[in-house]
Amino acid sequence: MSAPTGIDRIAEAFASAQGRAALMPYLMGGFPDMATSLAIGEAYADGGADLVELGVPFSDPLADGPVIHAAGVEALRAGASVAQILELGAALAPRLPVVLMAYANIVYARGFEAFAQLLRAHAISGLIVPDLPLEEAPELRAACDAEGIALVPLVAPTTPPERLARIGALARGFLYAVSLVGTTGERGALDAGLADFLARAAAATDVPLAVGFGIGTPAQAAAAADAGAAGVIVGSRLVRAAAEADDPAAEVRGIVAAMADALAAPSAETVR
Amino acid sequence: MSAGLEHRYGPYGGQYVPETLMPALAELEAAWLEAKRDPAFTTRLHELLRDYVGRPTPLYLAERLSEAAGRTVYLKREDLNHTGAHKINNAIGQALLAKRMGKPRIIAETGAGQHGVATATACALLDLECVIYMGTEDMRRQKPNVERMGLLGARVEPVEAGTRTLKEACSAAIRDWVANVATTHYILGTAAGPAPYPALVRDLQRVIGEEARAQLLEREGRLPQRVIACVGGGSNAIGIFTPFIDDPVELIGVEAAGEGIDTGRHGAPLTVGERPGILHGAYSAVMQDADGQILEAHSISAGLDYPGVGPEHAWLRDTGRARYEAITDADALAALQRLARLEGIIPALESSHAIAWTLAHGGSELDLVCLSGRGDKDLAEVIRRLDLGRGGAGEQGVDASVPGGPAQA
Numbered sequence: 047m048s049a050p051t052g053i054d055r056i057a058e059a060f061a062s063a064q065g066r067a068a069l070m071p072y073l074m075g076g077f078p079d080m081a082t083s084l085a086i087g088e089a090y091a092d093g094g095a096d097l098v099e100l101g102v103p104f105s106d107p108l109a110d111g112p113v114i115h116a117a118g119v120e121a122l123r124a125g126a127s128v129a130q131i132l133e134l135g136a137a138l139a140p141r142l143p144v145v146l147m148a149y150a151n152i153v154y155a156r157g158f159e160a161f162a163q164l165l166r167a168h169a170i171s172g173l174i175v176p177d178l179p180l181e182e183a184p185e186l187r188a189a190c191d192a193e194g195i196a197l198v199p200l201v202a203p204t205t206p207p208e209r210l211a212r213i214g215a216l217a218r219g220f221l222y223a224v225s226l227v228g229t230t231g232e233r234g235a236l237d238a239g240l241a242d243f244l245a246r247a248a249a250a251t252d253v254p255l256a257v258g259f260g261i262g263t264p265a266q267a268a269a270a271a272d273a274g275a276a277g278v279i280v281g282s283r284l285v286r287a288a289a290e291a292d293d294p295a296a297e298v299r300g301i302v303a304a305m306a307d308a309l310a311a312p313s314a315e316t317v318r
Numbered sequence: 319m320s321a322g323l324e325h326r327y328g329p330y331g332g333q334y335v336p337e338t339l340m341p342a343l344a345e346l347e348a349a350w351l352e353a354k355r356d357p358a359f360t361t362r363l364h365e366l367l368r369d370y371v372g373r374p375t376p377l378y379l380a381e382r383l384s385e386a387a388g389r390t391v392y393l394k395r396e397d398l399n400h401t402g403a404h405k406i407n408n409a410i411g412q413a414l415l416a417k418r419m420g421k422p423r424i425i426a427e428t429g430a431g432q433h434g435v436a437t438a439t440a441c442a443l444l445d446l447e448c449v450i451y452m453g454t455e456d457m458r459r460q461k462p463n464v465e466r467m468g469l470l471g472a473r474v475e476p477v478e479a480g481t482r483t484l485k486e487a488c489s490a491a492i493r494d495w496v497a498n499v500a501t502t503h504y505i506l507g508t509a510a511g512p513a514p515y516p517a518l519v520r521d522l523q524r525v526i527g528e529e530a531r532a533q534l535l536e537r538e539g540r541l542p543q544r545v546i547a548c549v550g551g552g553s554n555a556i557g558i559f560t561p562f563i564d565d566p567v568e569l570i571g572v573e574a575a576g577e578g579i580d581t582g583r584h585g586a587p588l589t590v591g592e593r594p595g596i597l598h599g600a601y602s603a604v605m606q607d608a609d610g611q612i613l614e615a616h617s618i619s620a621g622l623d624y625p626g627v628g629p630e631h632a633w634l635r636d637t638g639r640a641r642y643e644a645i646t647d648a649d650a651l652a653a654l655q656r657l658a659r660l661e662g663i664i665p666a667l668e669s670s671h672a673i674a675w676t677l678a679h680g681g682s683e684l685d686l687v688c689l690s691g692r693g694d695k696d697l698a699e700v701i702r703r704l705d706l707g708r709g710g711a712g713e714q715g716v717d718a719s720v721p722g723g724p725a726q727a
Contacts, residue, residue, distance in 0.1 A: 108599075
């Protein structure tokens with residue numbers, strides 16, 4: 047038996063959530079500093095996360111709202127490098143599958159094959175590139191496939207049906223549904239058309255559907271799961287906690303645990 | 319693809335944007351392909367360019383500049399356009415297109431403020447809501463343009479991120495577009511960004527080169543030996559280059575060397591020629607570190623203060639069809655003063671880079687230089703720099719630094 051690939055580990059994480067949605071908190075690597083971000087990642091695992099999305103800070107993050115943007119700027123100012131973020135991923139990988147979130151230029155800078163090999167060497171399971179749409183992805187997908195790394199594509203509420211089907215068919219690991227038309231960040235309410243969009247997205251793919259952007263409370267997480275998501279990604283809420291709390295690890299552990307509880311609870315009680 | 323616009327120039331270009339925007343880029347491309355073949359649209363655009371913008375702009379034989387340079391130099395007077403720069407050619411075209419697409423809200427980024435003013439102007443004319451993103455450092459450097467945009471009814475959104483200049487303004491505009499794409503058209507100001515923008519902006523700016531080529535043939539009965547334009551994102555350059563692409567004419571793009579290429583404080587990704595990368599949706603020449611983090615550019619001129627460049631320029635460089643060199647802040651500033659004294663024309667600091675290059679480089683009998691904009695917006699910054707340069711001397715001092723200039727051809 048060969049070791050499980052990154053794709054296998056992600057599939058296993060979704061399967062072992064056993065009927066509830068998998069919880070995937072987002073971690074800004076190197077924010078507020080490398081040591082604290084490792085502690086935050088550990089706290090995610092302690093709090094009941096099923097996977098972790100590990101963000102590589104980037105100078106020009108076009109898909110991110112103010113909270114994650116500012117955290118990335120701060121991480122870079124504190125000296126975070128791509129090599130250090132990969133090490134952070136390797137340190138967290140024994141606890142839970144790590145899906146790296148990196149903007150396209152970070153991947154291009156090392157080259158597709160080299161980057162995919164680095165991910166595997168650091169036991170990282172998947173890769174999300176928020177500014178690499180379908181048309182630009184084939185070479186990187188091939189490089190990731192060769193290393194067993196899941197290149198996770200994104201779909202948005204604006205994605206037309208025919209395009210949704212093409213993206214869904216090429217998804218590896220899971221399909222990342224952007225819950226709203228906008229950048230990352232907390233919102234007061236989920237998009238009214240979310241259930242409809244998630245149903246369309248789920249029908250377009252064979253891999254699990256995870257939803258992210260704009261999910262900041264346990265109730266919103268549970269509602270997103272109710273609306274049809276097999277996975278829920280929480281970002282800005284946790285990054286904000288890391289920025290504001292005196293003890294970031296303890297704070298985010300509590301938030302993640304509350305989210306995990308909400309996802310485990312029977313939906314009718316949690317949401318309605 | 320044959321019916322569409324180019325997405326790639328050699329390896330450069332592409333569409334590196336969040337998925338949310340992909341349908342909007344497809345919609346924009348389809349709308350432009352349809353509009354540019356629709357006589358009602360092209361006639362309306364032509365009328366506005368003629369009656370409102372003031373096209374064709376003059377081609378001016380700069381006799382005293384020619385004498386100083388030791389060759390015949392013609393200036394394509396884009397500074398005489400309404401709003402004072404070539405930016406209006408693109409802004410009017412895209413605003414008309416937005417109207418046609420039924421998008422009531424316009425956003426744009428601006429560095430020097432010229433594109434912001436042009437966009438605010440087009441939006442006032444066509445009754446469109448207008449939001450302009452501008453770095454706060456540029457708002458300081460280009461105050462008159464901020465005030466102009468306000469008078470024209472646009473809202474200027476200050477951008478505090480990073481070095482608070484053009485790169486961050488562009489990122490902020492793209493984020494706004496991601497959030498408001500259903501109602502909003504993004505009027506990108508230069509021939510960069512994701513496809514179809516590089517082709518769309520080039521199509522709208524090529525009028526510069528088409529006019530200049532015809533005007534010069536009429537005046538001189540021959541083509542220029544060299545066509546020279548400044549390059550930030552590269553829209554005035556691609557506009558004047560394009561009609562000369564198949565001619566035996568040297569094409570020279572002049573980037574910002576800032577405080578000097580070797581200081582790292584510049585805006586010259588084409589001249590430096592390191593590993594390409596992705597910025598603002600396109601793969602092209604870019605200033606970046608080994609990890610792929612985009613570096614901050616530096617230029618005295620806000621319009622050239624940008625670490626990336628349009629993808630077609632990267633390809634023109636690689637194929638050898640165009641040549642790219644860089645001019646320092648100091649030489650651009652001296653060229654601005656020189657043109658003011660020689661010709662009574664105060665050029666924009668951006669355009670001053672092209673003037674400086676021409677003054678400093680022989681090897682031609684007939685140069686065509688794109689004078690892409692006028693320098694009124696730069697007065698405060700120019701005076702501040704000149705005062706600093708001579709320890710706070712007043713106007714008398716301005717004269718002293720002029721005669722040498724960068725002009726030893």
